[in-house]
Amino acid sequence: MSGKLHIGINDVLKAKSRIRQFVHATPVFTSSTFDQRYGRRFYFKAENLQKTGSFKARGALNAVTALLESNRSIPGVVTHSSGNHGQALAWAAQIRGLKCAVVAPNTSPTVKLDAIRGYGADVVICEPTPISRQETCDRVANDKGYHFVPPYDDLDVIAGQGTIAVEFLEQIPQLDAILVPTSGGGMVAGIAVAAKSIKPDIRVFIVEPNGKDVERSLVAGERLWPNPPRVLDTIADGIRLQQLGHVTWPIIQEVVDKQVFTVNNEQIIDGMKFAFERMKLVVEAASGAGVAAAMSERMHNMDASICHVGVILCGGNTDIEHLPWYT
CATH class of the missing domain: 3.40.50.1100 (Rossmann fold)
Incomplete structure (x- = not known):
């Protein structure tokens, strides 16, 4: 696609x-x-x-599943999220047996960050700006070899x-x-x-x-x-x-x-x-x-x-x- x-x-x-x-x-x-x-x-x-x-569970699971259909060797996935997409990707990765990291702004509700960790993902905190979110996400992807799954794009x-x-x-x-x-x-x-x-x-x-x-x-x-x-x-x-x-x-x-x-x-x-x-x-x-x-x-x-x-x-x-x- x-x-x-x-x-x-x-x-x-x-x-x-x-x-x-x-x-x-x-x-x-x-x-x-x-x-x-x-x-x-x-x-x-x-x-x-x-x-x-x-609703984010739908898109995250479809993206992770499609990714594994095309490349089964990836070690994990990473995204940036204010909470809901991060939770969804962590859940989807857990279902599909992948590691996951979520970059979240420091303004994210604690209840959402706790839920992300509850699904087994690592949380990386960043500044609450689109530039900081993306730069931090890119760094994690490069360091760990994870595939980036955008929250919407x-x-x-x-x-x-x-x-x-x-x-x-x-x-x-x-x-x-x-x-x-x-x-x-x-x-x-x-x-x-x-x-x-x-x-x-x-x-x-x-x-x-x-x-x-x-x-x-x-x-x-x-x-x-x-x-x-x-x-x-x-x-x-x-x-x-x-x-x-x-x-x-x-x-x-x-x-x-x-x-x-x-x-x-x-x-x-x-x-x-x-x-x-x-x-x-x-x-x-x-x-x-x-x-x-x-x-x-x-x-x-x-x-x-x-x-x-x-x-x-x-x-x-x-x-x-x-x-x-x-x-």
């Missing part, structure tokens, strides 16, 4: 076959209270209940995340749209490729924290982020990166809706609280962003033909000792 700019539904279906033995088919939750309050039918895909507590990772859409549309075939919390763009790229292959008229929307400003780049048709990028000031540590990836960008530009849902910290907290209190689901702030988008004025003003809306609850790895509404 390395020579291709894009992936297709066959790549996603191959990923589904590779990983189905090890990952959960996650449930879909509904809330009549939420539907009545916000005027549409909403379906919450609970990837917070996935292996390792987030990898076609096998993207294909693995796309299995969410295949599963979601099997469960709720009437979906008109899907809201996807987005960091580097691996999940939204994979979901959009798969969903639009199955149901061409479905709309796939990015959900972002304040400051990411994806819509401006999508409308302009080019990447308009500053260089070097900055880390966004948001409680949603899982979607803190400012830029979409270089591999994910052309896919997103082609298949993802140009309207973007932007949410602030207060809205994210409201989304998390609804999931905790009314749906009885432990979700992290990035998942709260998806719920907040469903609650938003932009969703309220969407065309009435969008009746059935999917929301990706992307992860549940939150530190319950430091919930954001208590800080």
Whole structure:
């Protein structure tokens, strides 16, 4: 796949076959209270209940499995991650009998770093900047001979995340749209490729924290982020990166809706609280962003033909000792 700019539904279906033995088919939750309050039918895909507590298990396991299919002699894998991809890669490496190292910024939640170590991986701490993450990761890869598995900018990772859409549309075939919390763009790229292959008229929307400003780049048709990028000031540590990836960008530009849902910290907290209190689901702030988008004025003003809306609850790895509404 390395020579291709894009992936297709066959790549996603191959990923589904590779990983189905090890990952959960996650449930879909509904809330009549939420539907009545916000005027549409909403379906919450609970990837917070996935292996390792987030959707990342899908892409990591597909990437590691594909890597071993092409090269069985590698000693291990390495990545940089704020937590969820690191946990997922550590878990996937453990399943496939590989060593693993995860480079994590010093702002990462302790609960996530402890989980990474729990899966047998080494954690290497770095500064919370994209440059420091990548430089530290490159050093570990060179020192140990490990293969780098990116958190989003990898076609096998993207294909693995796309299995969410295949599963979601099997469960709720009437979906008109899907809201996807987005960091580097691996999940939204994979979901959009798969969903639009199955149901061409479905709309796939990015959900972002304040400051990411994806819509401006999508409308302009080019990447308009500053260089070097900055880390966004948001409680949603899982979607803190400012830029979409270089591999994910052309896919997103082609298949993802140009309207973007932007949410602030207060809205994210409201989304998390609804999931905790009314749906009885432990979700992290990035998942709260998806719920907040469903609650938003932009969703309220969407065309009435969008009746059935999917929301990706992307992860549940939150530190319950430091919930954001208590800080």
